[in-house]
Amino acid sequence: MTLATGVGSFPGTDQRDFDEALRVVLGELGLPFLPEVPGRGAGAAMIGRTIGLVTELDADLQPAGWRLTGTSGAPALDQRRASSLLGQDLDTLEEHAADHPGPFKVQVAGPWTLAATVERPRGDRVLADHGARRELAQALAMGVADHVADVRRRLSRTTRIVVQVDEPALPAVLAGAVPTASGFGRHRTVHPPEASETLGWVLGAVRGAGAEPWVHCCAPDAPLALVRDAGAAGLAVDLSLVGADGQDALAAALEAGDAVALGVVPSTDPAVPPTEKEVVAAVHRWLDLLGLDPAQVTEGLVLSPTCGQAGASSAWVKRSLAILSSAAASLS
Structure with a gap:
């Protein structure tokens, strides 16, 4: 089953922002995490x-x-x-x-x-x-x-x-x-x-x-x-920054049954947000490029933002995690 997660950091400046971040990750993600709110x-x-x-x-x-x-x-x-x-x-x-x-x-x-x-x-x-x-x-x-x-x-x-x-x-x-x-x-x-x-x-x-x-x-x-x-046992990357050698390592990790967390949505507010369908299509294109069968490797796939989200708006953080969660469900 493909999961969705975040890299770690959230926007905010006080304890209430941490409480809200924790509520979001627990309610939205298949792989929730302990948020970091560096603005504190x-x-x-x-x-x-x-x-x-x-x-x-x-x-x-x-x-x-x-x-x-x-x-x-x-x-x-x-x-x-x-x-x-x-x-x-x-x-x-x-x-x-x-x-x-x-x-x-x-x-x-x-x-x-x-x-x-x-x-x-x-x-x-x-x-x-x-x-x-x-x-x-x-x-x-x-x-x-x-x-x-x-x-x-x-x-x-x-x-x-x-x-x-x-x-x-x-x-x-x-x-x-x-x-x-x-x-x-x-x-x-x-x-x-x-x-x-x-x-x-x-x-x-x-x-x-x-x-x-x-x-x-x-x-x-x-x-x-x-x-x-x-x-x-797991590799987490911004997919847009991975070179040829890195692509080989990611493929080897998936074939070995390890986890690969792909950063596939922007960590900060984009001018044009991607849709769930676009995210799913991008992952399928990537798997096809590596010659991997989605049915055999999606169990090890995890979807995430490209990096931490401390510099994003709260609205984009929530929307991006919702997109990732929906895309992960579609891939599963």
Whole structure:
């Protein structure tokens, strides 16, 4: 059965917006998820949410973004706030979906996106320090495993938990295109074996906790074959940005029985919204291009927006998810 889902982020600025987003995803989607409303502050955005999970390392919020403090003991105030806000969101989820019997998805930032974004205690990105990026990835793996256990406890009837590991920075990391703190240089290229191994620690922790690890990358040239080799059981992409190598990886994933989440409707308000029929036709054309029989692979297909929707209007978010849900039902 083809499912519909979202990437993660919603528009909004306060708790009421989160409550409404949760109501929409639970009521509209075959694969609902824990919404992110980054307009509530840095602790509610993708990086801040994940920093709140990484309790093995302490971090605080600086004007340039999140920074590891290099201290041990009680987490810094901003990190505690991020963790507390996630806990509140999970409390709301439990209140409204404790008896939810179907699949459910949560999202975390991946180890390479964290390393390319979070600063070391003495400046510049974690990406610049081989030991620091290993330590951050291993702490993330522990935090994600605990997060899965917490979600499973709250959603006791859910039999399938998906953890979407967001890696928008991974192509830049592999290409040596992440700028240094000064902006005048670039961090060294990370070679594919190390990138795969490090990502694999987090995906393995997800699998070890009894959940299904997906990787989402809506950047051009997403290294989908590397992601599959690292242990991803699902690939989530903006279909319009996938090149020839990526198409081969998506086809291989579907043929192997893995999940493929196709971003097929705009994440922000389009001038001319697509119809359900147009979305279904586009998916059929894509499958035909790959030489795949829809009857054999639609079980692994998931439809989604092309990326997060924090920059969209609330009206378009609701309409886009309704289009995706209808298209998924038609494909099924």
